[in-house]
Amino acid sequence: MTQEFDHIIVGAGSAGCAVAARLAELTTDRICVIEAGPSDADLRVKMPFGLVNLLGGPRDWARKTVPQENLGGRQVSVPRGKMLGGSGSINSMAWFRGRSDDFDGWETPGWGWSDVAPAFEAVEGALQPRRLANPHPLAEGFGRAFGGNDPQSAPTPERQSAGVCHANLHDGRRWSAADAFLRPAQKTGRVEVITGAEVDKVVMDGDRAAGVLLRDGRKIAANAGVILSAGSIETPMILMRSGLGPAAHLSERGIDPVRDIPGIGANLHDHPGVGLHFAGSGSGYGLTLSQMPRWALAPFAWAFARRGVFASPTVEACAFFRAMPGEGRPDAQCHFIPFMLGWKGKAITWGAGYFADVVVSRPRSRGSLTLGADRFTPAIDLNLLSDPYDLQVLMNGIPRLRQILKDAPLDPHRAPEGHPGELVTGDALETFIRKGCGTAYHPVGTVAMGENGPLAADLSLKGVTGLTVADASVMPKVTSANTNAPSMMIGWRAGGFVADRARAAKEAA
Ligand SMILES: Cc1cc2nc3c(=O)[nH]c(=O)nc-3n(C[C@H](O)[C@H](O)[C@H](O)COP(=O)(O)OP(=O)(O)OC[C@H]3O[C@@H](n4cnc5c(N)ncnc54)[C@H](O)[C@@H]3O)c2cc1C
Incomplete structure (x- = not known):
């Protein structure tokens, strides 16, 4: 030694x-x-x-992960x-x-x-x-999704709530x-x-x-x-x-x-989860002609004022809500990201938008x-969605999240659901979940x-x-x-x- x-x-x-x-x-x-x-x-x-x-x-x-049986053999x-x-x-x-x-x-x-x-x-x-200092207005709006919450208080899994995140930033x-x-x-x-x-x-x-x-x-x-x-x-x-x-x-x-x-x-x-993408001009952060000056100035805005796009940790707000009937505790979480994220399989996604996911709070699937x-090199088998409960929370959670977003004061930055699209329900929604399900990295x-x-x-x-x-x-x-x-x-x-x-x-x- x-x-x-x-x-x-x-x-x-x-x-x-x-x-x-x-x-x-x-x-x-x-x-x-x-x-x-x-x-x-x-x-x-x-x-x-x-x-x-x-x-x-x-x-x-x-x-x-190793190919996931319930996700069509996809690796996550x-x-x-x-x-x-x-x-x-x-x-x-x-x-x-x-x-x-x-x-x-x-x-x-x-x-x-x-x-x-x-x-x-x-x-x-x-x-x-502490509370994020300069959230995007969309995150502020999402944080007021349930109306009655004190907008300064953090969202909490103890009850149905939404809010701008508290984060370990100094x-x-x-x-x-x-x-x-x-x-x-x-x-x-x-x-x-x-x-x-x-x-x-x-x-x-x-x-x-x-x-x-x-x-x-x-x-x-x-x-x-x-x-x-x-x-x-x-x-x-x-x-x-x-x-x-x-x-x-x-x-x-x-x-x-x-x-x-x-x-x-x-x-x-x-925590398994799957997300909805919203896209429209004048919406969240993204690559558009009108936002180019914002991106060009972003390094300076962060360096000198700790503001702007580069000051965002991406997840700016969260919500906890009930997806399953008869459940008293919130059983689903949403991470709200006021950015246009890629979903079209391209290296660069143009446009402005936002993203919100549904994550199962207390998953029942177990892997090894x-x-x-x-x-x-590990063989990581998360065995995602092997317990039908997890799929059901996502199936119920997505329509619930759509409604929460409709009720939240997101105007004038509100955008339509670009992916998978509001009309995707029932069997098509299950297919979307199996194709898109990932984890919250926990x-x-x-x-x-x-x-x-x-x-x-x-x-x-x-x-x-x-x-x-x-x-x-x-x-x-x-x-x-x-x-x-x-x-x-x-x-x-x-x-x-x-x-x-x-x-x-x-x-x-
Ligand atoms: C992208 C991402 C986003 C996340 N977002 C959030 C969030 O917003 N909020 C939140 O609460 N949680 C979040 N999490 C989860 C959270 O960060 C983790 O749960 C937490 O950091 C786990 O802590 P840990 O100590 O178990 O492991 P880690 O923090 O991962 O620490 C393990 C350390 O051990 C080192 N190590 C590993 N193997 C060896 C070895 N053989 N020899 C020497 N060193 C080794 C690693 O390099 C690493 O530094 C996120 C995770 C990821 C990946």
Whole structure:
């Protein structure tokens, strides 16, 4: 082993940065954070609209599902941030805790709403999410879709509501977990960050995690333990490459099983969704002759006044609404984007418009993640729409969303539905959904905590010493909204659990 620390955190994403900060605050231990991607020092990370240019590039793992049986064999893209800040450095920054009963529904001791609420408070103290400063008038209009809401308050999955998003932006620039947690933690002098270093596997000493092996052959030792925060796709892969996972599958891939843990890679799920496109002159942002000066001035408007197109994180407003009859809680979410997005399969889409989707809040379809033929490429099977409930929420949700948009005060920027078109209903709507369904980019659940999952309630891997998982993979069920804030909450709490265990181990020694 070349280098030695007390704790190694694998992955400097939304959760990993929070783990580092909490652990540095609660202990005097030496912490190493290992990140596969580069730093986040790139203008496209700081400038909200820049995310459009990051997707599919070197700062995105750019994963894809296997062909999806219920989507006509289509592969669905699974973007994941690969840099300091992780997916929180390429996301749209919309800030939601989830519903309070989401956490009670995890049915894991110590993770009910009253347990997690203080951690959300702490995370929000550091991130200070706030209302978008200069939303497009269309987003303001959509935010008033249900009339009675206070237009300043954030939309919430707790009840039927719409509003302009609250987002983790400071002074018009992205404020990720790397800004709020990692860089302040580095100032303690006890947190070392290594970028451009991809972890191959955890080095096991019997049943104890003793360090990690990097893909370039370097070994780094951890006296107290290893925390995996590589996200819902990469964390289970690292575990499997380490011999921890479903034994038969590991043997098939030529990996000697250290422990047979069938739950690793199981329970993969995400929020399925499908969107409607609206197009018309004088509508949202887009490429039109009249908007050319706006695009030409956009870099300056953002640089000097934090305004204009480049200040938009794309998703500017959201709504939560009921799609299924008899359901009391909102069961669908809409992300409202006041931009003309491409739907014609062309590299550049001309025209002005907007986009609104329907996303299933509490999906029931479950898939799995296994190692592909190459140990570093996952076979991601989200198994989208395998449960008929998910399709039904989308089938009911689209006509409901059309009505919500009709009722919302969008004039004078209102535009007709360009794709698929209002007349698409019934069987044609089902075909449209199967052809267009993607996800909200919230994969979770692949290393779930709880009685039936591989993790104990303190996020330690059952049957193994010194190995903790802290990222979105630990959620037994996805929350009813976007997953960045819950991932940070998990990281913040994991830092506390690991600190407690380290203290107990020192006292026992
Ligand atoms: C395009 C997009 C838009 C989104 N929009 C929103 C939104 O508006 N609001 C919201 O709440 N949520 C949003 N999300 C989801 C949210 O960002 C994620 O749920 C959250 O960031 C997950 O955090 P995490 O810590 O689990 O993983 P990540 O933040 O993805 O962190 C994992 C980190 O581990 C690193 N890593 C992986 N493998 C290795 C390895 N082998 N060795 C070393 N390092 C490794 C990765 O490079 C990455 O930095 C969006 C996600 C995407 C992709």
